[in-house]
Amino acid sequence: MHNCRQGHKRGFYLNKCSVSFERMARTQGSHSDITGPRIQAAALRLFAQHGYAAVSMRQIAAEVGVQAGALYNYTPDKQSLLFSLMQRHMSELMEAWQADPAVEGALGELERFVRFHIRFHMERPDAVFIAYMELRNLSDENFAVIETMRRNYEDALEAVLKQGVEEGVFRIPDTKIATLAVIAMLNGVMTWYRTGGRLSLQEVETIYWDMVRKAVAA
Amino acid sequence: MHNCRQGHKRGFYLNKCSVSFERMARTQGSHSDITGPRIQAAALRLFAQHGYAAVSMRQIAAEVGVQAGALYNYTPDKQSLLFSLMQRHMSELMEAWQADPAVEGALGELERFVRFHIRFHMERPDAVFIAYMELRNLSDENFAVIETMRRNYEDALEAVLKQGVEEGVFRIPDTKIATLAVIAMLNGVMTWYRTGGRLSLQEVETIYWDMVRKAVAA
């Protein structure tokens, strides 16, 4: 099942092959105050690569360099581990968007959104992949939280589209559908873009901005 | 984990709640020549709802109304079951596209593609969902087969876009990227559209066609 060929399996995210990061056998009683973050990082990578259901706590522990039981000092269970990864991702997304300096006019705001979305998501492909693929593995309660955060982000784009319609610069039959269509299109970047390819991220942003701009144009 | 509320968990496909279709206890030696198709149908539904890795052979068997061991009269293993579902889906997709009557000119062909893609995919949401989400659970050999079929389908759209550029009706900086962007956008329909909503499928097709047409316009 596993493979490491890069560029393989487009249509889903595949990590670069990387040397396993296991540590030396750890003396009993030793400790590391960065074990928590390392567990999160290992879970993020493994969930993105193989899927939540296919990854065992033992695999995560092995990647960190501890035994499986030690994980439960940092998370009550596997489900909470998934939820915390997704929640942090969505929080960072919202905060980054709000921190991005606004510009004048709906057209400028739409360009800002397109470039922000591509840039932000390409910087954390593992988290993005999990956020879109593992929703069904959340408990109902956890799903409701993530879903609300996602809707807030979508609402930010829809507000821009509505503003553009009012300004008369956009012609959009249904702003909610257009919102989802734009985000879906932009997310497609992650299924094929690889750093070091023939196009820089800047060029990709511009190509997508061109398509989005025209798609909603009056 | 499981829930049955409809409209819940947008962003991934969720089946309608349906009464379990288990059969009466089966007398030994009895048989049914439709067990094979019923296994495929059960696997399709369960893989789409819970994910390949999260579904057990026992669950599939229970849905069909047989014991787990009986499944192995129809499939050598779980992996082959997944592969056959994806392969059939991609075959049907290619055949349906080739059977759809071509029209004159790139603009007409693009509209035909947009409407065909939305219609075909909305008619089989389970298969579509599996085809996009379970690629990583294919063995390398099986993945190569599916990936080739997918590329062939994408090439059909790219040929239309190239034709439009030559005709001068489209202005597209990169036809490969535009191909992927259009397909990604159209696939987004499946994350939110539900039969019986405020828009008919015909209306949805028209809205997306409007956006696609403008996005690639000269």
Added chain:
DNA sequence: GTCTATAGATCGATAGAC
């Protein structure tokens, strides 16, 4: 805080009766 060890459940797949 990490270890070893394990409980208790469930998995994919097979064997042999009917």
Added chain:
DNA sequence: GTCTATCGATCTATAGAC
């Protein structure tokens, strides 16, 4: 072709030593 029964592996999570 389906059944019952089971093998051997693997899983999440916990208990108790250090």
